[in-house]
Amino acid sequence: MQRILMVGKPNCGKSLLFNQLTGLRQKVANYPGITVEITRGKCDKFELVDLPGAYSLNGLTRDEVIAVEEIRRSVAEPDTAMVLVVLDATRLAQSLVMGLQVQSLAFKHNKPVMFALNFIDEVKRVGEVIDTEGLSKALGSPVLPLSARSLDGLHEFKQGLLDMAGEPERYATEGATAHEEAAERSQELAKEFGIQHDIVLKNQNRIDNFMLNNWTGGVMFIVVMFVLFQSIFTLATPLMDSVEGFIESLAAGTSAITSEGVVHDFINDAIFGGFGSFLVFVPQIMVLTLIIGLLEDSGYLARAALMCHRPLSFFGLSGRSFIPYLSGHACAIPAIMAARTIESPHKRLITMLTIPLMSCSARLPVYALLVAVLVPADKTFLGVFNMQGAAFFGLYFFGIFMALVVSQILNRFLPRDLEKTDMPFILELPTYRLPHWKPLFQRVINSGIMFIKRAGPIIFMVSVGIWVLGYFPLNSTLQDSWLGQIGHFIEPVFTPMGLDWRYGVAILMSFLAREVFVGALGTLFGLEGADEDVAGLAERVQADGLATEAGLGLMLFYVVALQCVATVAMLKGESGSSKLSWGLYVAYGLLAYTIAVAVNQIGGLL
Amino acid sequence: MTLWELGKSKSATVTQVDTSLDQQIIARLSEMGLSQGRSVQCVRRGPLGGPMVMQLGGSVFAIEHDLASRIQISPTE
Numbered sequence: 001m002q003r004i005l006m007v008g009k010p011n012c013g014k015s016l017l018f019n020q021l022t023g024l025r026q027k028v029a030n031y032p033g034i035t036v037e038i039t040r041g042k043c044d045k046f047e048l049v050d051l052p053g054a055y056s057l058n059g060l061t062r063d064e065v066i067a068v069e070e071i072r073r074s075v076a077e078p079d080t081a082m083v084l085v086v087l088d089a090t091r092l093a094q095s096l097v098m099g100l101q102v103q104s105l106a107f108k109h110n111k112p113v114m115f116a117l118n119f120i121d122e123v124k125r126v127g128e129v130i131d132t133e134g135l136s137k138a139l140g141s142p143v144l145p146l147s148a149r150s151l152d153g154l155h156e157f158k159q160g161l162l163d164m165a166g167e168p169e170r171y172a173t174e175g176a177t178a179h180e181e182a183a184e185r186s187q188e189l190a191k192e193f194g195i196q197h198d199i200v201l202k203n204q205n206r207i208d209n210f211m212l213n214n215w216t217g218g219v220m221f222i223v224v225m226f227v228l229f230q231s232i233f234t235l236a237t238p239l240m241d242s243v244e245g246f247i248e249s250l251a252a253g254t255s256a257i258t259s260e261g262v263v264h265d266f267i268n269d270a271i272f273g274g275f276g277s278f279l280v281f282v283p284q285i286m287v288l289t290l291i292i293g294l295l296e297d298s299g300y301l302a303r304a305a306l307m308c309h310r311p312l313s314f315f316g317l318s319g320r321s322f323i324p325y326l327s328g329h330a331c332a333i334p335a336i337m338a339a340r341t342i343e344s345p346h347k348r349l350i351t352m353l354t355i356p357l358m359s360c361s362a363r364l365p366v367y368a369l370l371v372a373v374l375v376p377a378d379k380t381f382l383g384v385f386n387m388q389g390a391a392f393f394g395l396y397f398f399g400i401f402m403a404l405v406v407s408q409i410l411n412r413f414l415p416r417d418l419e420k421t422d423m424p425f426i427l428e429l430p431t432y433r434l435p436h437w438k439p440l441f442q443r444v445i446n447s448g449i450m451f452i453k454r455a456g457p458i459i460f461m462v463s464v465g466i467w468v469l470g471y472f473p474l475n476s477t478l479q480d481s482w483l484g485q486i487g488h489f490i491e492p493v494f495t496p497m498g499l500d501w502r503y504g505v506a507i508l509m510s511f512l513a514r515e516v517f518v519g520a521l522g523t524l525f526g527l528e529g530a531d532e533d534v535a536g537l538a539e540r541v542q543a544d545g546l547a548t549e550a551g552l553g554l555m556l557f558y559v560v561a562l563q564c565v566a567t568v569a570m571l572k573g574e575s576g577s578s579k580l581s582w583g584l585y586v587a588y589g590l591l592a593y594t595i596a597v598a599v600n601q602i603g604g605l606l
Numbered sequence: 607m608t609l610w611e612l613g614k615s616k617s618a619t620v621t622q623v624d625t626s627l628d629q630q631i632i633a634r635l636s637e638m639g640l641s642q643g644r645s646v647q648c649v650r651r652g653p654l655g656g657p658m659v660m661q662l663g664g665s666v667f668a669i670e671h672d673l674a675s676r677i678q679i680s681p682t683e
Contacts, residue, residue, distance in 0.1 A: 060631065424631065
C-alpha cells in the first residue's frame with residue numbers, strides 16, 4: 001500500500017487531523033525505552049503514518065534523534081507517495097522551521113509535499129486572513145487551510161491530499177528549490193504571511209495572568225491536582241468494582257462446569273484469582289491516562305510544570321516530574337507512562353525510577369490493616385486530627401521524602417548519556433484549547449492495551465508460580481504447602497524484622513502485588529475473606545501480639561519495597577533496560593529490609 | 607545585561623547567546639527563534655527565582671535561570 005507520511009511540531013493538532021482522516025481504527029507502535037510513537041491508519045486507499053512530533057530535524061536528545069531517524073528513513077522509502085506537513089497557522093514561524101526542513105528532505109527524495117495550515121478557525125476568529133496562495137508560491141508546495149476541529153476546509157483538503165498521493169509524479173519536485181536555512185527563512189515567511197501575534201497571544205496571556213499568578217495560580221494548581229487525585233478514586237473505583245464483579249462471575253461460571261480438583265482450583269485461584277486481580281487495575285490506568293491527557297491537551301500541563309520546576313529542580317528533577325509523581329499515588333504504571341513528557345532524558349529516568357516510592361492504591365489495604373493494628377482508633381493528634389489519619393499521612397509523606405532523597409542521590413551518581421546533550425529547561429506554553437475527545441479516546445484505549453501487553457505475561461507467570469508453591473503438595477493447607485515450608489525455612493531472614501514465618505509467607509506472596517498480603521495473612525491467621533474483614537484480621541493480629549516496632553518497620557517496608565512485577569515490567573519497557581528494572585527491584589527490596597530491621601532493632605532498645 | 611535581568615513587560619533584542627553552550631543547543635534555540643537580533647518580551651517573572659515567561663516571535667516560552675542568564679540582550683523602549 002502506498003503511504004502518506006504526516007509530520008509536524010508538537011501541539012500543531014496533528015493527532016486530531018490524523019483521527020479525522022483515518023477514523024478510529026489505528027495501530028500504535030512503541031519503541032522500547034523511548035517516547036517515540038508511530039501511529040498508522042487507513043485513509044482511502046492509502047496508509048497514513050503519523051510520525052512523532054518534533055521541533056526540528058536536528059535531534060538533540062536520544063528520543064529526538066530516534067524520532068528524526070525514523071522520519072528520514074520513512075521519507076526515503078519507495079512506498080512513500082508524499083509527505084504531509086501540518087502547520088499551526090497561529091504559530092507559523094515555529095512550525096515552518098520543521099516544515100521547511102522536512103520539505104527539503106522530501107525534495108531530495110523526489111517526494112511531493114503538501115502543507116496543511118491547521119487552526120484556521122482560530123485565525124478567522126481574531127479577524128485575520130492568511131494569504132495561502134502567496135504562501136504556497138513562496139514555499140513551492142501547495143498549502144491548504146483547514147481546521148481539524150471545526151472541520152472547516154477539511155473536505156477540500158482531503159480531496160487535494162488524495163489527488164496528490166494518487167499521482168505524485170504530476171507534482172514532480174524536480175527543479176523545486178528548498179531552503180536550507182530553515183530558521184532564517186521561517187522567520188521571513190512568518191513576517192510576510194503570518195498573523196499579528198499579539199492578538200492571538202492576548203487571550204492566552206490573560207488566562208495565564210490568572211493561572212500563573214502567585215496567589216490565584218497557586219490556588220488553581222491545588223484545586224486541579226485535588227480534582228485529579230479525587231477523580232482517580234471516584235471515577236475508577238466503580239469501574240474497578242465492575243471489572244472485579246465481571247471476573248468473579250466468570251470464575252463462578254467456569255467453576256460450575258469444571259469438576260472439583262487441581263484443574264478447578266488452578267482455574268479458580270491462579271487464573272481468575274491471580275491474573276484477574278491484575279486486570280482490575282486496567283480501569284484505574286485508563287482513567288488516569290484520560291485525566292493526564294485532558295491536562296496535556298488543554299495546555300495546563302505545561303503551566304503546572306512551570307510552577308513546579310523551581311522546587312523540584314533542587315532534587316535533580318524537572319517541573320514535569322510533578323504529574324507523574326502525583327499519579328504514582330494512584331498507580332505507578334500510568335505514572336511511568338506520564339513521565340514521557342519530561343524533556344530531559346536524564347530527569348525522565350530519575351523520575352521513573354523513583355515513582356514506585358509513591359504510595360500507590362495497592363498499598364492501601366496493607367496500610368489499612370497495619371494502621372488498625374498499631375494505632376488506636378479513638379486517639380487524636382493535637383486534639384484535632386485522628387491519629388489513624390495522621391499515620392496514613394505519615395506513610396504517604398515518608399514515600400515522597402524517600403523519593404526526593406533517592407532522586408538527589410541518583411542525580412549525583414547516575415551516569416549521564418555523555419554523547420547526547422541534555423536540553424535545558426525551555427518550555428513552550430501552548431495555546432489553551434478545549435481537548436477533543438478523539439485523540440484522547442485513542443490514548444486511553446492504548447494505555448490499557450499497552451499495560452496488558454507489557455505486564456500481562458510476567459504477571460501470569462508469577463501468579464502460576466505462587467499458586468503452585470502454595471497449592472502443593474496436594475491436599476495441604478497453606479501452612480504446610482511448599483510456600484509454607486519455604487516460609488519456615490527462611491524465617492531467620494524475618495526474625496531481625498521482629499516477624500515470624502507467617503508474615504514472611506505473606507510478604508513473599510505479595511511480591512506478585514502488594515494487596516495480596518492482607519488475604520494471605522488472613523489465611524495464615526485462620527480467617528477466610530480477610531480482604532473484606534480488615535478489622536477482624538487486625539484484632540487477631542493484635543491478640544497475637546505484634547510488637548509496635550516490628551509493625552512500624554513492616555509498614556515502612558511496604559512504603560519502600562518495589563513489590564509489583566507489573567511495575568518492573570513497565571519500567572523495563574519504558575527504560576529499555578531489563579538489568580536496570582530488576583536491579584531497582586532488588587535495590588528497593590534491600591533498602592526496605594534495612595529500614596525495617598533498623599526500626600525494629602532501635603525500637604526494641606528504647 | 608542578560609535575559610534573566612529583563613523586567614516584566616519589558617522588551618529587548620538578543621545581542622548574543624553564550625557561545626560556550628553546546629552547539630546543538632544554540633542551533634535549537636535559534637530554531638525556536640532565540641538568536642542574535644531577535645526581539646523578546648518578558649511576560650512574567652516567576653516567584654522565588656522560578657522560570658520566567660517570555661514572548662518570542664509568535665510563541666510563549668518558560669525559561670529557567672541557568673539558560674536565561676547566558677543570553678545577552680540590549681533593552682528596547
